Amino acid sequence: MQEGAGGEGGIHLLLSILADGEEQARQLGELPDDPRLGPEHYRGAARQLQCTLGKAVCVAKAIEAASRAATDSPRSADEGSGGTAAAEERPGVCKRRKGLPRWTRKFRVPDASLEATPDDGFSWRKYGQKDILGAKFPRGYYRCTYRAAQGCHATKQVQRSDSDLCVFDVTYQGVHTCHQKQRHVAGAGAASPHDAAQPPDSSMEELLIPGFKDRLKVETAIEASSFRASCSHDHDHAAIAASPSSAPFSFHADVVPADCCFPPSSPVGSSYYAVPHCLVPAGSYDDYTGGYGVRGVESDELGEVVSRVRLISPPPPLISPPGSATRCTTTPSSTRTSRSRRPAAAAALTVRKKFQG
DNA sequence: TCAATTTGACCAGG
DNA sequence: CCTGGTCAAATTGA
Secondary structure, eight states, rough: OOTTTSSSHHHHHHHHHHHHHHHHHHHTTTTOTTTHHHHHHHHHHHHHHHHHHHHHHHHHHHHHHHHHHHHHHOOOTTOOOHHHHHHSTTTTTOOTTTTTTTEEEEEEEOOOOOOOOOSSSEEEEEEEEEOOTOSOOEEEEEEETTTTOOOOOOOOEEOOSSSSSTTEEEEEESSSOOOEEEOOOSSSSSSSSSOOOSSTTTTEEEEEEEEOOOOOOEOOOOOOOOOOOEEEEETTTEEEEOOOOOOSSEEEEEEOOOOOOOSOOOHHHHHHHHOTTSOOOOOOSSSSOOOSSSSSSSSHHHHHHHHHHHHSSSSSOOOOOTTTSSEEEEOSSSSEEESSTTTTHHHHHHHHHHHHH
């Protein structure tokens, strides 16, 4: 029941992008005929317009795909993949979600001995942990608490860095389609829709956590994103910056620039350049497997894209989760509803056990 | 008692 | 065949 992914929200976004494009075209037409500006000046404006149009195409495709998906079987990527039995019931269902947008963030804690794992403001439920070859620390697997209740397939993987015990690598996969209220960082500046659990903007922040406090209870609604596009003329990439400011973590967080803004430039044609990173992870500094593009976008991917479109578009009606006075979590059984009791601590406990033992 | 986490097993991809 | 991702029964704890 992913309600109308890419529906009205997507339309709004599309209209917004088109309006931007119209404005950019107007500005292009009004550029002064000044020989001092040089051709690059005009090319830049043209590129910007091209970026915007590319995004519009992507959003439109996403909307189209979403409407198609709504008429087809609405089953999402791994919804209801109940282990062996479910897999047997649906041969061919892939447990892994290769096509989903994926991006990585780094979280730094001030003290390596701290046990907590990064909290990005969303409610996650741990569903697994695994020792990874070559890694000193196990990787924790989390999925959205509202996976069953709201069909949200966002997941994340948390792994402590080998080289720096203060650093956690968090890999997000899929975007939140749920309506959970997202907490944001207290003391981290103005509330922002920007979210580490959403695909990153063009700056690919690395997040620092100077005051690694336990979950704070500041709630904020996901506001309409200013979702503005920016074109990198140096990279010939289009990227979207979803109101880059502070990330909504439940501890004080600073954002520092990372060293890389885009996926490595790939020798692909102009159609790839047009890949509006707007709707895809703009690339992570060390991991990017989305493979999105205007061309070859698969339906599942589009579903995620559309989901994001819905999230970032004019504020969806924020449905308070059951008992939302406190944050609720729901287990995959879809019958459980209660406050998260041991947020993120357990995984870290395991890490500590490993440390100690 | 209920819900979240842990952990071993299963499965698919490479 | 190895590895990573997921499932689900068992365990934990409020």
